[in-house]
Amino acid sequence: MRTDYSRSVRLGGLAAGVDESTLRERMEGSQVHLTADGHLPAVAETLEVLVADLRRWPVRLSLDPGRGPGRLDDALVRKLAETAAGIDPDRPLRIGEVLGEGPLRLHVGTEPLPDVAVAGAPDGHGTRLRHAGHPFPRLNAPGTGLGAVLTAAMLAGEAFKVVAGLPEGKFQVTPVVDFCPVLPGEQPGTAIAPPPALERVLLGGGGAIGTGVALILDLLRVSGKLTVVDREVFEKPNVTSYSTGTLADASALLPKVRLIAARLRRIKVIPFHGTIQDSIEAVDTGTLPWPRTVLGGLDSIDARHDLQRLQADLTLDGSTGGPVGTTVALHEALPTGPCLRCYYRANHTEKSAEQRLHELTGLPLARIARGQEPLTEKDLECLGDQQRELVQQFLGRPVCGLINSAELSGGTDDAFRPSAAFVAQQAACLVVGAWIARSTGLVNGPMRRIEYDTRFGPRPDQMTDYWTPTPGCTCQKDPGLISHVRETRRTIS
Known part of the structure; x- marks a missing residue:
C-alpha cells in the first residue's frame, strides 16, 4: 500500500x-x-x-x-x-x-x-x-x-x-x-493548571480533529474515562490528514473509535461505533453514560445539531474550514443557549451527504444507509459504466465515509475542503484548551467563539466573540423540554 x-x-x-x-x-x-x-x-x-x-x-x-x-x-x-x-x-x-x-x-x-x-x-x-x-x-x-x-x-x-x-x-x-489556547489573551506559561481527570466526557467524532484531541489528551497524560463516538473506519487517505494512525491501520480498516482507544494509554475508553443519533438512543436506554461535557470534532451541521441533542452541561465544538480549509474555530455551547444550533443555522436547501453520494455514484439510498457493509461486486450491477468505474476502486470498503474518497478520486463536488493534520491539531488545541480553562475555573462567563486562519496565525485581540442565545432557537423555545430531558438522563445515569 x-x-x-x-x-x-x-x-x-x-x-x-x-x-x-x-x-x-x-x-x-x-x-x-x-x-x-x-x-x-x-x-x-x-x-x-x-x-x-x-x-x-x-x-x-x-x-x-x-x-x-x-x-x-x-x-x-x-x-x-x-x-x-x-x-x-x-x-x-x-x-x-x-x-x-x-x-x-x-x-x-x-x-x-x-x-x-x-x-x-x-x-x-x-x-x-x-x-x-x-x-x-x-x-x-x-x-x-x-x-x-x-x-x-x-x-x-x-x-x-x-x-x-x-x-x-x-x-x-x-x-x-x-x-496559549487556555488563556488566549495571556502570555504562554501563565496558565499551568494540570487538566483534571476525565469524568462523564464524550468525544464526538474520530476524524482529523478527534484524533488531534486524542493525541493531546495522551501527551497531557490525562486519566479517567472517555466515551468516543464515530461510525467510520480508518482508511488510506486518513493517514496523511489525521493525527494518529499508520498505513497498517488503514490496511486493516480499523474502526476510528478503536484507533483512538489504542492511542489513549491512560484513559479507559468506551468506544461506540455508530452515529451521534445512535449514541443518544444508547444514553436514553441506559447502555451508554450520559456525558456532562462533550468535545466535538464533527464535519457537518446536522451532526453538530445531533451532538447538541445530548444536552450536556457544556459542549466544546472544534471545526476547520474557510475558503481553503485552513481556518480553525472553537464554539462553546450550553443547553440553555447559545447552543450549537445558535452557532450553526440549519440549511434546509443543502443536500445530505447520502444524497450527494447517491448522485455521485448511483448507489441506491437504501444501500448507502447500510453504511457499515463493505461494497461488493453485486453493488456494481445496477450502475452505469462511468459510475461503475468510480465505485469499483472502493470494493471491500464500507460505504460510510465514501463521499470524501469519491470526491478526491474524480468527483465533482468542489466544495469539499480537506483538512491537514497541522490545521486540525490547532482546532483540537482550542478545544482542549477551553476544556482545561472551563473545567478548572480559569475561565467563566459568556460562551465564546474563537476563530483564526492558520495561514495568518492567532490574533488574541481580534479572534474572540462572546455569544448569547439566538431568539427563536430551539434552546429558547423549548427550555422546559430540555430541562426534562436532562433530568431524565441524570436519573438514568
Whole structure:
C-alpha cells in the first residue's frame, strides 16, 4: 500500500492557487531539516508530532540529532524514524547533517543556529515561535503535551507556507508568536493548571480533529474515562490528514473509535461505533453514560445539531474550514443557549451527504444507509459504466465515509475542503484548551467563539466573540423540554 497524499496536496493547491500536480511537484522538490535542543522540556513530544506532520507531505525530511549535552537521545531518534516510516516507508526520515542553503530549517528550542528559519518552544500549555533574528524570552513554565502539540502544529504551519509556495496576500509572516489556547489573551506559561481527570466526557467524532484531541489528551497524560463516538473506519487517505494512525491501520480498516482507544494509554475508553443519533438512543436506554461535557470534532451541521441533542452541561465544538480549509474555530455551547444550533443555522436547501453520494455514484439510498457493509461486486450491477468505474476502486470498503474518497478520486463536488493534520491539531488545541480553562475555573462567563486562519496565525485581540442565545432557537423555545430531558438522563445515569 502506497501513501495517499491527495488530501494534503489538494489543501496545498487550494491555498497556493495552483493545480494539484504543480503543488505535488513543488512539495517533492522541497526539503525540511529539523534540529532541536535535547534538554528542552517536552522536546520529545514536540518532535514526535512535528515529524509526523511533516511526513504527511511528500517532502524530503531530515533530522540532525545534534552533538554534546543537547544531543537527542538515540532511542528518541529511532522512535521518530519509526513514526515517519509508519506514515510513508518509501520516504524515510534521513538522520544527520545537511549542508548548503537548500533546506528549510526548523528548530525545536530556544537556541537555534543562525541558519534556522523558524524556531518554536512549548511554554506551559502554550507556545512561542520566533523567526530568524528574533530572540526568545525566558520561558515561564515547562512545556506540557498541549504546548507540544501546538508548537509542532504551528511550526508545521510555517513550513507549509514555504513548501506550498503560498503567494503574497495569501498568508502572513509573524516574526514573533506567543499564544496559549487556555488563556488566549495571556502570555504562554501563565496558565499551568494540570487538566483534571476525565469524568462523564464524550468525544464526538474520530476524524482529523478527534484524533488531534486524542493525541493531546495522551501527551497531557490525562486519566479517567472517555466515551468516543464515530461510525467510520480508518482508511488510506486518513493517514496523511489525521493525527494518529499508520498505513497498517488503514490496511486493516480499523474502526476510528478503536484507533483512538489504542492511542489513549491512560484513559479507559468506551468506544461506540455508530452515529451521534445512535449514541443518544444508547444514553436514553441506559447502555451508554450520559456525558456532562462533550468535545466535538464533527464535519457537518446536522451532526453538530445531533451532538447538541445530548444536552450536556457544556459542549466544546472544534471545526476547520474557510475558503481553503485552513481556518480553525472553537464554539462553546450550553443547553440553555447559545447552543450549537445558535452557532450553526440549519440549511434546509443543502443536500445530505447520502444524497450527494447517491448522485455521485448511483448507489441506491437504501444501500448507502447500510453504511457499515463493505461494497461488493453485486453493488456494481445496477450502475452505469462511468459510475461503475468510480465505485469499483472502493470494493471491500464500507460505504460510510465514501463521499470524501469519491470526491478526491474524480468527483465533482468542489466544495469539499480537506483538512491537514497541522490545521486540525490547532482546532483540537482550542478545544482542549477551553476544556482545561472551563473545567478548572480559569475561565467563566459568556460562551465564546474563537476563530483564526492558520495561514495568518492567532490574533488574541481580534479572534474572540462572546455569544448569547439566538431568539427563536430551539434552546429558547423549548427550555422546559430540555430541562426534562436532562433530568431524565441524570436519573438514568
